[in-house]
Amino acid sequence: MSRGPRPHRALAEAIPIAKARGMVQLVMSGPERIFDIAIVSKIPVTFVRVMFAPAILATIQELADDFKDEIGLLRIVARDAAITAEIWLRSRHGTWRFFLVTPNTLVEIDREGKRLVPGSGQTLV
Structure with a gap:
């Protein structure tokens, strides 16, 4: 279950990022919402959940713990x-981080959906 209302400001900023990757379909709000945006392109089709993160520079493990329900x-x-x-x-403050959700882990990616090179740091805007 979600921890509150949709992050409207983050969602509004996420739409242009998503549109750069393909056609965007927004999902209506509701208690059983799994994702916020579907990005349809040739391959892959991506389902995205947009969240507000008060501790954006946390480790991946800390973020996985903080967002375990959504993940x-x-x-x-x-x-x-x-x-x-x-x-x-x-x-x-407008800093973004993006993660691919796999069955067992989170993989940090850039805004285009490409895996970050190990040691390259975090994705910041």
């Missing part, structure tokens, strides 16, 4: 090479 819901989405799930986190 758990995203793991319900069937996936293969053509379907992915991501969680996008935004701080109150």
Whole structure:
């Protein structure tokens, strides 16, 4: 279950990021919402949950713990090479971090959905 209302400011800023990756379909709000945005492109189709993160510079493990319910819901989405799930986190200062949700881990990616090179630091705007 969600920890509150949709992060409207983050969602508004997420839409142009998503549109750069393909066609965007927004999901209506509701208590059983699994994701906020579906990005439809040739491959993959991506289901994205946009969240506000007060501690944006936390470790991946800390973020996984903080957002375990949302990540758990995203793991319900069937996936293969053509379907992915991501969680996008935004701080109150406009800093973004993006993660690919896999069945067992979170993988930090850039805003285009590409894995970050190890040691390259965090994705900041």
